[in-house]
Amino acid sequence: xxxxxxxxxxxxxxxxxxxxxxxxxxxxxxxxxxxxxxxxxxxxxxxxxxxxxxxxxxxxxxxxxxxxxxxxxxxxxxxxxxxxxxxxxxxxxxxxxxxxxxxxxxxxxxxxxxxxxxxxxxxxxxxxxxxxxxxxxxxxxxxxxxxxxxxxxxxxxxxxxxxxxxxxxxxxxxxxxxxxxxxxxxxxxxxxxxxxxxxxxxxxxxxxxxxxxxxxxxx
Amino acid sequence: xxxxxxxxxxxxxxxxxxxxxxxxxxxxxxxxxxxxxxxxxxxxxxxxxxxxxxxxxxxxxxxxxxxxxxxxxxxxxxx
Amino acid sequence: xxxxxxxxxxxxxxxxxxxxxxxxxxxxxxxxxxxxxxxxxxxxxxxxxxxxxxxxxxxxxxxxxxxxxxxxxxxxxxxxxxxxxxxxxxxxxxxxxxxxxxxxxxxxxxxxxxxxxxxxxxxxxxxxxxxxxxxxxxxxxxxxxxxxxxxxxxxxxxxxxxxxxxxxxxxxxxxxxxxxxxxxxxxxxxxxxxxxxxxxxxxxxxxxxxxxxxxxxxxxxxxxxxxxxxxxxxxxxxxxxxxxxxxxxxxxxxxxxxxxxxxxxxxxxxxxxxxxxxxxxxxxxxxxxxxxxxxxxxxxxxxxxxxxxxxxxxxxxxxxxxxxxxxxxxxxxxxxxxxxxxxxxxxxxxxxxxxxxxxxxxxxxxxxxxxxxxxxxxxxxxxxxxxxxxxxxxxxxxxxxxxxxxxxxxxxxxxxxxxxxxxxxxxxxxxxxxxxxxxxxxxxxxxxxxxxxxxxxxxxxxxxxxxxxxxxxxxxxxxxxxxxxxxxxxxxx
Numbered sequence: 001x002x003x004x005x006x007x008x009x010x011x012x013x014x015x016x017x018x019x020x021x022x023x024x025x026x027x028x029x030x031x032x033x034x035x036x037x038x039x040x041x042x043x044x045x046x047x048x049x050x051x052x053x054x055x056x057x058x059x060x061x062x063x064x065x066x067x068x069x070x071x072x073x074x075x076x077x078x079x080x081x082x083x084x085x086x087x088x089x090x091x092x093x094x095x096x097x098x099x100x101x102x103x104x105x106x107x108x109x110x111x112x113x114x115x116x117x118x119x120x121x122x123x124x125x126x127x128x129x130x131x132x133x134x135x136x137x138x139x140x141x142x143x144x145x146x147x148x149x150x151x152x153x154x155x156x157x158x159x160x161x162x163x164x165x166x167x168x169x170x171x172x173x174x175x176x177x178x179x180x181x182x183x184x185x186x187x188x189x190x191x192x193x194x195x196x197x198x199x200x201x202x203x204x205x206x207x208x209x210x211x212x213x214x215x216x217x218x219x
Numbered sequence: 220x221x222x223x224x225x226x227x228x229x230x231x232x233x234x235x236x237x238x239x240x241x242x243x244x245x246x247x248x249x250x251x252x253x254x255x256x257x258x259x260x261x262x263x264x265x266x267x268x269x270x271x272x273x274x275x276x277x278x279x280x281x282x283x284x285x286x287x288x289x290x291x292x293x294x295x296x297x298x
Numbered sequence: 299x300x301x302x303x304x305x306x307x308x309x310x311x312x313x314x315x316x317x318x319x320x321x322x323x324x325x326x327x328x329x330x331x332x333x334x335x336x337x338x339x340x341x342x343x344x345x346x347x348x349x350x351x352x353x354x355x356x357x358x359x360x361x362x363x364x365x366x367x368x369x370x371x372x373x374x375x376x377x378x379x380x381x382x383x384x385x386x387x388x389x390x391x392x393x394x395x396x397x398x399x400x401x402x403x404x405x406x407x408x409x410x411x412x413x414x415x416x417x418x419x420x421x422x423x424x425x426x427x428x429x430x431x432x433x434x435x436x437x438x439x440x441x442x443x444x445x446x447x448x449x450x451x452x453x454x455x456x457x458x459x460x461x462x463x464x465x466x467x468x469x470x471x472x473x474x475x476x477x478x479x480x481x482x483x484x485x486x487x488x489x490x491x492x493x494x495x496x497x498x499x500x501x502x503x504x505x506x507x508x509x510x511x512x513x514x515x516x517x518x519x520x521x522x523x524x525x526x527x528x529x530x531x532x533x534x535x536x537x538x539x540x541x542x543x544x545x546x547x548x549x550x551x552x553x554x555x556x557x558x559x560x561x562x563x564x565x566x567x568x569x570x571x572x573x574x575x576x577x578x579x580x581x582x583x584x585x586x587x588x589x590x591x592x593x594x595x596x597x598x599x600x601x602x603x604x605x606x607x608x609x610x611x612x613x614x615x616x617x618x619x620x621x622x623x624x625x626x627x628x629x630x631x632x633x634x635x636x637x638x639x640x641x642x643x644x645x646x647x648x649x650x651x652x653x654x655x656x657x658x659x660x661x662x663x664x665x666x667x668x669x670x671x672x673x674x675x676x677x678x679x680x681x682x683x684x685x686x687x688x689x690x691x692x693x694x695x696x697x698x699x700x701x702x703x704x705x706x707x708x709x710x711x712x713x714x715x716x717x718x719x720x721x722x723x724x725x726x727x728x729x730x731x732x733x734x735x736x737x738x739x740x741x742x743x744x745x746x747x748x749x750x751x752x753x754x755x756x757x758x759x760x761x762x763x764x765x766x767x768x769x770x771x772x773x774x775x776x777x778x779x780x781x782x783x784x785x786x787x788x789x790x791x
Contacts, residue, residue: 114263
């Protein structure tokens with residue numbers, strides 16, 4: 001299979017917004033982000049496009065985090081990766097993410113988030129500083145089964161090593177019921193190191209599952 | 220506005236949002252030092268500050284905030 | 299050396315044999331041969347500027363490395379912008395120097411001053427528009443961290459000088475080309491045959507259709523500059539024939555370039571994907587001179603429209619107009635090209651206002667018959683493009699405006715200039731050939747080139763008969779034209 005890998009650029013903003021939404025579904029029909037922001041898919045897409053256009057580096061909403069795989073000159077897959085804490089302002093990605101949401105989205109959305117903070121925190125795993133983070137993998141249906149995600153992970157790790165050779169760990173978070181994804185990460189050498197089950201019954205209202213796994217790989 | 224006044228207003232906002240007073244308004248205070256001050260409540264605090272002081276922050280400015288000192292500085296620069 | 303010459307055929311055969319039989323040891327030896335052959339090829343076309351080409355290669359190669367070594371900052375920007383200015387400056391000097399000065403002088407003279415300007419005698423290095431664009435794209439991609447600069451000087455120079463594309467493109471991207479030549483190429487019989495078929499088809503387009511259309515178009519255009527010999531309808535025909543000429547000429551060249559490259563098991567981008575079967579302007583430009591349009595979209599339109607995104611549709615309109623102004627200007631230092639570009643840009647406005655810039659439409663995929671609506675869409679688009687083609691062909695703005703004026707004022711429907719029966723006959727025959735040609739193109743519109751799949755499933759004798767028919771048509775065309783060989787239109791860029 002002849003894939004071509006490159007970093008995402010501004011012409012890929014729409015594609016990446018689709019990648020994020022599909023990745024959020026995590027094999028279900030629920031879009032976690034849409035639920036907690038109390039919005040529908042198409043509005044969420046608009047929000048994501050606005051967010052990506054800001055070109056803030058260092059979090060899961062960074063255009064520059066994404067590596068795109070092309071087949072026959074068409075983007076067919078993408079995955080995001082960054083080094084936690086290594087960005088222009090040295091901020092953790094959660095802060096950058098929440099600044100983006102708070103700044104760009106209508107004020108009511110902040111309150112929507114606040115009301116669900118317990119449900120969100122129940123499933124949240126903090127990202128370790130100075131580690132590599134993976135987030136938002138997506139492959140179009142026709143290209144699945146070709147280990148494309150693993151190839152992209154290789155590219156992402158190459159980029160990370162180049163950015164900071166002293167990074168020792170790469171982490172990825174995945175819902176426990178997404179067995180397909182878990183297997184993919186295991187194939188790239190990631191092992192489950194933590195399991196977080198939400199005690200909050202509201203979590204299942206918004207997220208595809210209430211148990212999240214943390215998987216790690218030594219670099 | 221005097222720095223003292225700004226500090227006091229910010230302190231009140233923090234108490235309102237975080238629903239406790241378990242913190243000191245020192246220069247090197249960061250979110251991680253305070254119970255309940257996470258990235259979500261941070262945005263709430265920022266919104267309240269904008270309303271209270273009638274100012275508007277830019278995204279890049281928000282990303283540069285490191286601690287209480289930088290926050291106060293930023294507010295002062297906008298008044 | 300033109301692709302459709304005996305010299306080139308001999309050259310190609312020689313390189314082919316050396317490549318697969320003598321220099322076949324590994325990727326490096328293969329590339330060395332290609333590089334040397336390409337240098338020879340370029341020198342035979344224009345030896346004076348081989349040093350310019352070499353310098354361009356070396357400078358950009360090392361500049362890219364310097365850029366990537368430095369983290370974002372002043373030094374990196376310095377290297378980057380120096381590189382861009384160097385490449386653009388080169389192009390501006392060789393191609394546009396006289397044009398800019400002349401335009402200034404003309405502007406100045408409107409205020410009464412009587413300055414005269416004798417244009418400098420600046421020779422145009424062949425292929426300069428193509429290779430400088432490749433270098434600029436490379437530097438931008440490296441600066442944006444989209445690609446790593448290559449450390450393979452031999453590979454890079456081979457890429458730059460590669461003879462199938464050095465003279466008239468396509469504008470190939472480093473990241474698509476380099477990986478192919480860094481591996482040893484094994485002979486692929488299927489690919490080589492495919493290449494030969496593509497070359498054959500390109501030759502057919504160029505020699506049978508383009509050159510014959512050129513005969514007619516030249517007669518009409520050349521005379522219309524000075525006099526008003528022909529009726530309006532003839533002028534319309536002239537524009538239509540010219541449009542077909544330019545399509546068959548350039549797409550024929552592109553087919554040949556692709557096919558030649560396939561003989562060496564290297565894929566390069568095909569510049570055309572049946573543009574005249576599009577029903578809207580955006581589709582058209584996605585399928586016409588693809589490597590140039592995609593270059594312009596990636597490096598000019600996308601960043602520009604991003605910067606202007608606050609202005610929504612207005613921003614898009616400004617971006618597209620500027621982009622196409624550059625597309626026009628790229629073709630040559632003449633106001634006619636600028637008008638050509640701008641007109642095409644204006645054609646986009648309805649689509650932008652409707653908000654359908656990003657919709658992709660496949661032309662009646664799979665079905666052999668087309669709805670009447672689609673057909674009229676294609677026909678309408680063809681007319682629109684032909685209008686801009688008048689500017690493309692005209693010597694200057696005055697010529698173009700006169701052409702339109704004469705076209706609109708002559709309402710007689712006659713074959714105006716045609717004096718003899720033979721000429722009428724040859725025109726009708728040509729029209730017949732063109733119709734058959736477009737039918738073949740239509741049937742093959744989902745392939746890389748029209749006859750890519752044609753005849754592959756037939757019995758061998760029948761397939762060979764098809765080859766002979768095409769070769770015969772080409773030879774027939776050569777005989778008919780009797781040596782009045784037309785230069786490839788895109789050689790002048």
